[in-house]
Amino acid sequence: MCGIVGLFLKDPKLEPKLGAMLADMLVTMTDRGPDSAGIAIYSGAKDGLGKITVQSAHPERDFKDLDGDLHDAIGQPVAMMVKSTHAVLEVPLGQLAAARSALSHLRPEMKVMSVGDSIEIFKEVGLPKDVAARFDVAKMHGTHGIGHTRMATESAVTTMGAHPFSTGSDQCLVHNGSLSNHNGVRRELKRHGMTFETENDTEVAAAFISHKLSDGEALGEALESTLTDLDGFFTFVVGTKNGFGVVRDPIACKPAVMAETDEYVAFGTEYRALVNLPGIETARVWEPEPATVYFWER
Amino acid sequence: MQNFDLGKEGLRALNSALHALKGQTNMTAWEVVNPKGAHAIAAGVDAPVDITVRGSTGYYCAGMNKQATIRIKGSAGPGVAENMISGTVIIDGNASQYAGATGRGGLLVIKGNASSRCGVSMKGIDIVVHGSIGHMSAFMAQSGNLVVLGDAGDALGDSLYEARLFVRGSVKSLGADCIEKEMRPEHLALLADLLKRGEADGMARPEEFKRYGSARNLYNFNIDNASAY
Numbered sequence: 001m002c003g004i005v006g007l008f009l010k011d012p013k014l015e016p017k018l019g020a021m022l023a024d025m026l027v028t029m030t031d032r033g034p035d036s037a038g039i040a041i042y043s044g045a046k047d048g049l050g051k052i053t054v055q056s057a058h059p060e061r062d063f064k065d066l067d068g069d070l071h072d073a074i075g076q077p078v079a080m081m082v083k084s085t086h087a088v089l090e091v092p093l094g095q096l097a098a099a100r101s102a103l104s105h106l107r108p109e110m111k112v113m114s115v116g117d118s119i120e121i122f123k124e125v126g127l128p129k130d131v132a133a134r135f136d137v138a139k140m141h142g143t144h145g146i147g148h149t150r151m152a153t154e155s156a157v158t159t160m161g162a163h164p165f166s167t168g169s170d171q172c173l174v175h176n177g178s179l180s181n182h183n184g185v186r187r188e189l190k191r192h193g194m195t196f197e198t199e200n201d202t203e204v205a206a207a208f209i210s211h212k213l214s215d216g217e218a219l220g221e222a223l224e225s226t227l228t229d230l231d232g233f234f235t236f237v238v239g240t241k242n243g244f245g246v247v248r249d250p251i252a253c254k255p256a257v258m259a260e261t262d263e264y265v266a267f268g269t270e271y272r273a274l275v276n277l278p279g280i281e282t283a284r285v286w287e288p289e290p291a292t293v294y295f296w297e298r
Numbered sequence: 299m300q301n302f303d304l305g306k307e308g309l310r311a312l313n314s315a316l317h318a319l320k321g322q323t324n325m326t327a328w329e330v331v332n333p334k335g336a337h338a339i340a341a342g343v344d345a346p347v348d349i350t351v352r353g354s355t356g357y358y359c360a361g362m363n364k365q366a367t368i369r370i371k372g373s374a375g376p377g378v379a380e381n382m383i384s385g386t387v388i389i390d391g392n393a394s395q396y397a398g399a400t401g402r403g404g405l406l407v408i409k410g411n412a413s414s415r416c417g418v419s420m421k422g423i424d425i426v427v428h429g430s431i432g433h434m435s436a437f438m439a440q441s442g443n444l445v446v447l448g449d450a451g452d453a454l455g456d457s458l459y460e461a462r463l464f465v466r467g468s469v470k471s472l473g474a475d476c477i478e479k480e481m482r483p484e485h486l487a488l489l490a491d492l493l494k495r496g497e498a499d500g501m502a503r504p505e506e507f508k509r510y511g512s513a514r515n516l517y518n519f520n521i522d523n524a525s526a527y
Contacts, residue, residue: 252395252414252432252433253395255376255394270335270357271356271373271375272334272335272336272356273335274335275334275335286392287392287394287413290414290433
């Protein structure tokens with residue numbers, strides 16, 4: 001099971017509503033996976049600034065004075081926005097790596113959810129409606145976003161096992177299915193210097209694509225590579241700073257429906273997730289073909 | 299005409315009302331609005347009634363149908379008319395995976411395309427698809443007829459038993475033990491009837507189709523038992 005939703009906006013007028021639309025779509029998919037839920041939102045880049053989204057099991061302790069402590073560590077201004085167990089830290093782009101390294105010393109128990117110009121990831125154990133309310137997803141704006149509600153199969157029900165997974169700057173991936181060769185692929189990726197936070201199969205898929213992108217492959221090529229190198233069942237939806245992609249394995253057991261209008265491209269594991277989108281009655285609605293890569297970039 | 303707003307009254311109320319129809323009823327025409335992709339709409343109906351669903355449906359619409367004529371004025375999600383026993387299901391749009399799976403009788407008409415595994419393990423149902431069908435269709439199909447006016451995807455009729463498959467367009471590949479067979483006069487007559495009942499007469503002529511069936515090498519088939527199928 002698991003439920004995936006995704007929205008890539010073509011019409012900037014919808015950008016203030018991205019969070020509200022995605023949250024509604026995600027809650028509709030609740031019965032496909034009640035274990036945990038998460039959302040990656042591309043809220044746009046601010047000139048010269050980058051973002052690190054962090055998560056803590058003890059937010060009162062870890063987020064207290066975190067902006068000040070990080071400012072002292074990197075010697076640059078830091079803005080912090082706390083949302084429940086997550087906080088988004090804004091630092092100058094050139095200081096992203098230094099800030100990430102400093103955070104691992106300042107708050108060793110804290111986890112990094114995402115790093116980039118535009119991406120923010122919020123994910124927790126619980127029902128989509130509770131997770132969406134906790135992070136106030138309905139108020140978020142952005143250019144594109146991906147949500148996931150999980151029925152765990154391959155690893156434990158934890159915050160870190162929730163989707164989306166981000167393994168590269170401004171990149172994220174969600175997955176419906178299960179991979180059978182993830183241990184082998186993980187070992188291979190570790191040899192190339194990739195690091196892993198969990199035993200989860202999906203994190204391997206995310207890292208696999210990040211590795212391909214860092215080797216210079218385009219998003220479409222990286223998605224194509226999953227068809228030859230990853231074994232198992234999958235429908236993947238991936239996000240990059242400017243793009244949004246979909247690929248299903250050749251057997252394509254895992255359902256997927258897409259809709260496109262002049263205003264947006266939308267993905268839902270089921271059609272139910274799409275029914276409240278504007279203009280859905282006249283949208284082009286189709287099922288992505290097996291072993292076929294789809295992506296949109298702006 | 300019984301009008302039913304699924305958005306207001308809910309799925310359980312609809313299916314309870316439909317299940318309460320036994321034998322002859324004077325509530326013979328039903329219209330369901332606001333389906334919004336809900337699952338199991340009009341599943342398990344066992345009465346000679348006419349049900350029209352205005353919009354697209356989720357999983358298992360018209361599943362296990364007996365006697366009823368169910369029209370979907372939209373597209374259907376996975377498993378539409380799964381294990382249908384009798385009656386007719388007509389979809390104006392497309393159908394998702396495993397349409398008509400395990401169907402034992404009745405007629406399923408898909409006016410758009412059908413996705414993968416259409417007619418998987420069919421056991422007597424007739425399926426007429428005006429468009430094309432996806433991969434692994436009619437996998438382990440046992441009996442009944444699958445008619446496709448468009449093309450078929452990979453591995454058509456893999457591990458086929460005695461279902462008859464008629465495809466007008468191209469077949470991307472045949473599955474294990476599925477072969478093209480001679481089209482005899484009785485098949486042309488059967489096909490003409492299926493096209494007519496499938497609301498496709500005038501769209502295609504029986505002579506334009508090829509017939510596919512089992513090579514009978516993969517299962518222990520004894521021709522003396524053929525009448526049992």
